[in-house]
Amino acid sequence: MASQFAVTGLTKTYGSNVVVDQLDLEIEQGEFLVLLGPSGCGKTTTLRCLAGLETPQGGSISFGGRQVFDASTKTDVPAHKRNIGMVFQSYALWPHMTVRDNIRYPLKVRKLKQAIADGAVEKAAEMVDCGALLDRYPSQLSGGQQQRVAVARGLVAQPDLVLFDEPLSNLDARLRDQVRSQIHQLHQSLGFTAVFVTHDQAEAFALADRIAIMKSGKIEQYDAPEHVFENPVSEYVAAFIGMGNRLELRRGHDGWITSANDIIDLSNAVVRDQADEGNAAVARFRPDDVQMHASMDDVPAGNVALHAELVTYEYAGRHFDVLVKTGTEQLSLRAGAAEHSATLRASAPGTPMVISFSPSSLRVYAHPDGARVTVPELVAPGVGDRS
Structure with a gap:
């Protein structure tokens, strides 16, 4: 089945700068x-090309089989004829219009008089x-109210x-969560088609059916949130x-x-040729995956253990955000406040400690190009490796 909306070979440049490639x-x-x-990765420019607010130099865009842009045939349907809705970062409400008139405006320009009469604005x-x-x-509304309007x-x-x-970047943290949840609920109940631009991974995972992660005008990974989270295809992602x-x-x-001369046993299961050529790799993992210990004797069976020293820590309520150094690298971890508060508060920078993590939390990439290295036993159960 053909996709309802399709973008093919879209290219947008400003002079010699290729923004969408x-x-x-x-x-x-x-x-x-x-x-x-x-x-600067090209995501907003892509959105503006979909809206008809920017004119690409190449490629095509179709809505439901209807070409709204095609560089080869010089087709370029103006924004007001593309039947889109747009929600801007800066709210972009007409200051001289009431809330009623602002909401009614798209109906008015489309001459949908019956919808207005049927109470579409109020609904x-x-x-x-x-x-x-x-x-x-x-001017009489808060930022959150303006964005909801x-x-x-x-x-x-x-x-x-x-x-x-x-649309959420101008809101404070509490309002951002509220409006994000409201957008999610509206999408679930109304089923509209949406493209949402953000630099915030939490927003992306909370809202998306699929995520397109962009780099230098190209898509680095295009996948369901669960697959992106479990199997990022490159070190950049x-x-x-x-x-x-x-x-x-x-x-x-x-x-x-490692640079601290600790050994990480991956059973030499790295199968990509590029890893063998350079005999170097990069492991990526999350702060949540790291545990802190007083000695090697406390490391859970099967975990990778590294020697480290304390750099600093910050209290964050139920946990501490801890920064440690191992070899030439600094790593972050989260330590439970109930378990580690007394130890951390009694420790000065430079205090030796041990950290550990499960090998399954690692994602390994070739160095220096950053492509994913497949390590079979590290692929999460039930999640396909899309690399």
């Missing part, structure tokens, strides 16, 4: 796709808990595609989704050796 995307009807990546406002705000102006405006005309351009701990490894006679 031969990008392909397929979005199914009712799917919530998240474009995830750092600033949209109620969906986002803004029914009591219809006669207020944007913007979401209602984006959905009120039941567009073919709803585009979200980092692993680092971006929270595998902040990085160990450089060199091959020795008894296994892989």
